[in-house]
Amino acid sequence: MSVPENTTRLGHLLGPHGVQGGVKVYVLGDSEQVLALKRVWVENRGWLKVRRSEPLAPGVVLHLTGVITREGAEALRGAQLYAADADLPPLEEGSYYYHELRGLPVFDAGSTRLGEVTDVLDMGHQDVLAVTYAGGEGFLPLQAPYVVIRAGEGGRPAAVDLTEDAPAGLLEADGEDE
Template sequence: MTAPEDTTRLGYFLGPHGVQGGVKVYVLGDPAQLLDLPRVWVEGRGWLRVRRAESVPPGVALHLAGVTTREGAEALRDLNVFAADSDLPELEEGSYYYHELRGLPVLGADGARLGEVRDVTDGGHQDLLVVTHERGEDFVPLQAPYVVVQSGETGRPAAIALTEDAPGGLLGEGAEEAR
């Protein structure tokens, strides 16, 4: 079962929290984004109503409809958790959700279009942009100082720009010479 379109992966379940079906979530990003969600989409289970969410630093514990025992929560361990993009809370200006980066052009320091963001993924120590380009697909660290998220007129993300400090070879340049 694949996550529906217009959803964003929020993290994955770690395991039970308490004995009444609470389940801890490893959150990608800000845990506060989960606290007021009316529902989540759970890999292999579909949409589940959120009965209650509580902050359990460094993450969140969710209490979901139909999950009322520790064993039920244990069955969710390692499953991915998604939210409908429309259910996510509004962000302050200058902040963005990763789903807003999908489909954005990736520009070089000279402003030339190099590719397009297909997705953003958790790379462990840092988040990675999955960028498609004429030579294929590559991961680009979403990291200052060489990646800048440019805002448009509405204040929302409009493009990803690589700065002059970006290391060479990020988008497959030089791959032919390495063979």
């Protein structure tokens, strides 16, 4: 069962909480956003309705339809958790979800278009942008002061700009002479 299109990874399931099917979630990002969801997509299970959610620092506990025992929650341990992009609650101006970066153009410090963001990857301590460009595919650290997300209409992301502080050669073909 593959992950549906237009979904964003929220985190993964850690295991049971209590004896009535609650499952702890390791949340990537803001736990408050997960608490607002009415349904989630669970790896190898599909879409499940959220019966109830509760904060549990540093993540949340979800009570999902069809998961009513500790053993049922244990069976979900390690599963990835996703939400439909359209189901995510709106953010305040100037904030953005990672899925909003997909498809954005990437420009160098001189405003030359380099490529396009295809995905945002959680690499542990550092998130990276997967970018397609003339030389193939490359990765950019999603980190200030190297990368700035340019806001457009309504404060939504419009482009990704590399700054003058970005290391040279981030999006060059392997073996290309400088």
